[in-house]
Amino acid sequence: MKTEDSLARLIVTFVCSVTELQKIVGLRLQQVYDIDHRTYLLKLQEKDDKAVLLIESGNRIHTTAFEWPKNQAPSSFSMKMRKHLKNKRLESLTQLGIDRAIDLQFGSGPAAYHLILELYDRGNIILTDCDLVILNVLRPHTEGEQIRFAVKEKYPQDRARTRQGAPDEEKLKELFANAKPGDPLKKFLVPNTDYGPALIEHVLLGVDFAPNVKFGKGFSLENDLGKLYSALCEADQILSSASTTPSKGYIIQKKESKVQEEGEILTNEEFHSMLFRQHEGKPYKEFEAFDAAVDDFFSSLEGQKIDLKALQQEREAVKKLDNVKKDLDQRLKALSEIQESDRHKAELITRNHEMVDHAILVVRSALAKQTSWADIARLVQEAKQQNDPVALAITNLKLEVNNISMRLCDPYGMVEDDEDDAALQPVIVDIDLDMNAHSNARRYYDQRRTAARKQQKTVESQQKALKSAEKKTTQTLKDVKMAKSIQKVRKVFWFEKFFWFISSENYLVVGGRDQQQNELVVRRYLKAGDIYVHADLQGASSVVIKNPSGDPVPPKTLNEAGVMAICYSMAWEAKVTAGAWWVHSNQVSKTAPTGEYLTTGSFMVRGKRNYLPPTQLAMGFGFLFKLEDSSVARHLDERKIRTLDEDEMSEMSSVNEQEIELEGPDDEQDEAEASAEALKELAIEEERESEDSEAEEQEKNDASSTKTVEFPDTELKLPLLGESNTKTQLIDADTYVIGKTVSIPKKTIKKETEKDSKNESDAKQNQTQQQQMKRGQRGKLKKLKEKYKDQDEDERLLRMQILQGAEGSKPKKDKGGKKETEKPNSKQKQQAKKHKAGPFADTGIITEDVAPEEAIELESEAAPVTFDLETLNSLTGIPVSEDELLFAVPVVAPYSTLINYKFKVKLMPGTGKRGKAAKTALAIFLRDKTCSQREKDLLKSVKEQDLARNFPGKVRLSAPQMVKLKK
Secondary structure (H helix, E strand, C coil): CCCCCCHHHCHHHHHHHHHHHHHHCCCEEEEEEECCCCEEEEEEEECCEEEEEEEECCCEEEECCCCCCCCCCCCHHHHHHHHHHCCCEEEEEEECCCCCEEEEEECCHHHCEEEEEECCCCCEEEEECCCCEEEEECCCEEECCCEEECCCCECCHHHCCCCCCCCCHHHHHHHCCCCCCCCEHHHHHCCCCCCHHHHHHHHHHHCCCCCCCEECEEECHHHHHHHHHHHHHHHHHHHHHHCCCCCCEEEEEEEEECCCCCCEEEEEEEEECCCCHHHCCCCEEEECCHHHHHHHHHHCHHHHHHHHHHHHHHHHHHHHHHHHHHHHHHHHHHHHHHHHHHHHHHHHHHHCHHHHHHHHHHHHHHHHCCCCHHHHHHHHHHHHHCCCHHHHHEEEEEHHHCEEEEEECCCCCCCCCCCCHHHHCCEEEEEECCCCHHHHHHHHHHHHHHHHHHHHHHHHHHHHHHHHHHHHHHHHHHHHHHHHHHHHHCCCCHHHHCEEEECCCCCEEEECCCHHHHHHHHHHHCCCCCEEEEECCCCCCCEEECCCCCCCCCHHHHHHHHHHHHHCCHHHHHCCCECEEEEEHHHEECCCCCCEEECCCCEEEECCCEECCCECCCEEEEEEEEECHHHCHHHCCCCCCCCHHHHHHHHHCCCCEEEECCCCCCCHHHHHHHHHHHHHHHHHHHHHHCHHHHHHHHHHCCCCCCCCCCCCCCCCCCCCCCCCCCCCEEEECCEEEECCEEECCHHHCCCCCCCCCHHHHCHHHHCCCCCCCCCCHHHHHHHHHHHCCCCCHHHHHHHHHHHCCCHHHCCCECCCCCECCCCCCHHHHHCHHHHCECCCCCCCEECCCCCHHHCCCCCCCCCCCCCCHHHHHCEECCCCCCCCEEEEEEEEEEHHHHCCCCCEEEEEEEEECHHHHHHHHHHHHHHCCCCCHHHHHHHHCCCHHHHCCCCCCCEEEEEECHHHHHC
16 A cells, blocks of 8 residues: 555455454453544553554554554543443454454443444544444544434444455446446446455456556457456455465565665555565565554654655755756856857958948938938838848847847858858847947957956856855755654653753653643652642642652752742743742642542642742753763763752852843843842741740641741732632641632532531630831831832732732731631631632642541552653763764753753743744854754754743843853
8 A cells, every 4th residue: 555545445455454453352451542533552461462453543453563652641532442441352353344344342242342443434433332332433423314423323334335256247247338438447346346456456467457458448348358357256366365364464665766875765655465466576575464564564654754854855955956056057158158149240240341331321321311210111121122232131220229230141151160050140230320330349349258257257156156055955965864863763751741851960850831731740640759849829830850769859859840830830920039839749639628629730738838948030941962872871970969069069160141131121020039038038027026926826736737938928818910720729727729629519518527616716816916126127117118119009919929928827917916816607617628718829739737648649540651760861961072962852940950051041031032032042052162063963953843842931041151152
C-alpha cells in the first residue's frame, strides 16, 4: 500500500492481518491507552505471553513492538473501554464477512463485550454488549434512514458483505455488457470482486495483460475471456490461502537521490503480504511475519517524513543557488549580445555613411519645410514605389523621438563573421536625426564601451554574489542536516508538557499550567516522599518536587519550587512579592468535606503547612543540553547540595547585570517592592506588640499546625485579585481546600451527629488588650504616610491582600487592637467546617489537622510514571568542549537555579512580549563568543513555539553585559 493509503484499502492484506492476529486470542486485556482521538493501544497479557495491539479507526490494526507516545489524560472513550473490557479475555477475533471490519470479543456468555473496528470509509470503533447493543461509539452517524450508529442502538451485523468467489464466464459477460471501448478493465473488476486493485493487477500480469489494459486496447471479450477467468481463479486461491495461513511481509521502497553527497535514500512506499509481480525489480524489505512488516511500516513513517522534508529543503536550497547562477549567466550573455549588436550597427552605419547621411538630409529638409509627419511618410512611400534606394532602406519613421529606422547591410561583405549567414543579413538600425552618420556610429561605439564596463562590473559582482549564495546554501544544507539528525534523536520528556525545571540540587520540579494539569500533576505524579508546593494566590500552580530517594528535600530546592508557584500566578502580573508554602505528599488528598465534592484541580491539605519566605519575582530562561552517554560522567556533581559559602561564591559570579526593556519602561515593580517592604516592616512591628498577648493562645494551639504567614491579618475581607473559578475555603483551623468545592443537595447527604462547637466561642477570643506604641513607632508611621500619601484605597487594599497571611488562621483584630469575637448561631456551628470562607480565594486548598497515616491516598488513573534519575543526569546547562551534545532543551526556572548555566537571561515582570523576549535571548546566546558551532546548531534547531512556552507572562530581560551585547 502507498504511504498516504491504509491497511483498509487492501482486502488481501486485511485478511492476512486477521489471520496473523489469531496469535493474541486468549490473552487478557490489562490496560487501554489512547495515542490520539482515533488511535488506541490495547495491552494484552496472559502469564508470560504479552502483546500490544494498536488499532486506528479507518486505517490499521496490528501488534506493535515500538514505543508510542500516549496521552497523559485518558479520553472518555478509553475510560469506557477500560470499564467494560479490562481484565477480560480476548475470546475471538473475526472478520465481518468480506468487509474490512473486525469483531474483537472479550469475555463470553452474558458477560461478553464486542469491540468492532471498521477500516473502510471514514472508519469507526464501536463498543457493544453481548447482544451487540452499542455502549459507546467513536463516530456517531447514520446510514440511510434505517441504520443509526448511536448509543443504545443495535449494531447491524448482517449488513456485512459475504464472499462471492471468482465469477464465472457468464457473470463476466454480464459485468462487461455495458463496457465501452477505452474503458479500463480494472474499473469493472475492483468493485465487483473481492480481491482489491493490487491483487487484480498481480494476476492480470500473470496472464500477460498490461496493468492498465482497456477494452479494445489489449483486451477483447471474445478472445481473452478465458485468460481473464483463469486470472481471477488465481486471485481467489491467493485470498483463500491468506485467510488460513500466516504470510510473510514485504515493504516496497522507493529510491530518492541525495543532494549533499553521493548515494540514495530509501523510503517506504507500500506494504504487502506477498511480492506482487508489479513490484519486481523495486527495492524491498522482507519480514518473517506480515504483522511485523505493518508495524515497521507505520512506525518508520515519522522518521521518513523527516528525511523527505530535509531532502526537499536541500533541493530547494540547491535550486536557489542554481537560479542565482543562471540569472547571472543570463545577464552576462545579454550584455555580450548588446556589445556585439552595437559594434555591428556602428560598422554598418560607417560602411553605409553616404546613404545614411542622404536619408538624414531628406527627412531634415522635409521637417524644415514644416511638412507634416503624415506627408513625410507618404513621400517616403512614393519614393519606395519608384525604387529609390534611400527610401527602400527606411523601414520606419520615429519622428516623435526624432529618429528613423533603416535596414542596413554590408555593401562590401566585410563582416567579421563571414561564415555565419546571419551576420550577412540586413539589420534594422535606429538613426538619430540630430547627428550625421559618423556621430551615430560613434554613439553605438560608446554604448558598446558602456556595456563592456557594465559587463566587467557584473563579472566582479558575480563572483561575490556566487560566493555569498554558495555560503548561504552550504549553511542551509548544514542546518537541514543538523535539524534532521536532532529531530530523530530528540526525545520529548514526559515533564515537558508541564511547567518544569531541575533544581540546583538535582530535583525535578513540575507544575500544572491550568486546572486540568494541576489535577494531573497531583493525582498521577505526587508519590510517597514527594513534596507539594503551593501559594495562596489566584492562578498559582500546583507544584510537585519529585523525591524518589525519600530523603528530606533541601531548603534551597523548596525555595526554588516556591518561586515557581508564586511566579506562575497573578503575582507576576500584579508585580507584588509574596510567599509560598509546602506540605508532604501524604497531607494532600482528593477527599472532600462531608456534603461536598472537589472539582477538577481542587485538593484537601491536612495538617501543618510549612511557609517559605517571600521571594523576588525573578525567573530565568536558559538551555539544557542532552549529553551522549559517554559525556555524562564529567557532569555528575554539577547539581548537588551546596554549603552556604559555595552558594555565595556562585552568586557572586553572576553580577554585573544590565537590564533592557523590550517595549517601554516599567517602574511599577520597584514601587511595588518598596511598598511591600514598608508594609512588612509595619506588620512586623505590630506583631511584636501583640506577641505577649497571643502567647497564651499559642500554647493551647496544636504545635504542628501552622495557621498563618509571618505577617498579621488585616481587616480586609476581599477575595484576592478578583473572582475566579477556584476558591480557597477554610474548613476548620487547620483544614483548607485548594480549588472549588461544590455542595451536594441535602437529600443526598446522610445525617451526621453534630459536633460540640463551644470551643469556637472560647473566652480567650474575647480577650483584647490595647497596646501603646513603642518608641520610634510614631516617626516611622509619619514617614510611611508621607511616602504613600498618593496611594489610593484600592491600591492599598490590593497590596495588603497579597501580603496578608491566612486570614482565617488567626483571630481578627479591630482598629483598637482588640480581637474580634465570633458568635456563631446553631446553624453555623453545624456547618462551620463546610461553608466558612477563607481569605485565600482562587488558590484551591483545604487543610485539616489529621495524622499523616489517616490522610487518604490519591487515586491513580493510569500506570505510574517511573522516575529516571539518569535522565536528569544526562541534561546539563554547563557544556564543555569535550562533550558530545545531542539536542538542546529550553528551560524556564527560578533565576537562582540557572546561575551557573552557560546560556541564561533573567526574566522579571515587564511589558515585553514573550515571543520577542525569547528571540532576543536566543540572539544573545548565538552572539556569545564562547558558543561553539555545535551549540549554535542545537540552539537554532529549537522550534520557535517551544522557546517562550513556559514564560510566566510579559517580561523584561536582564543579562550580564546585555547592553554591550545589544550594541
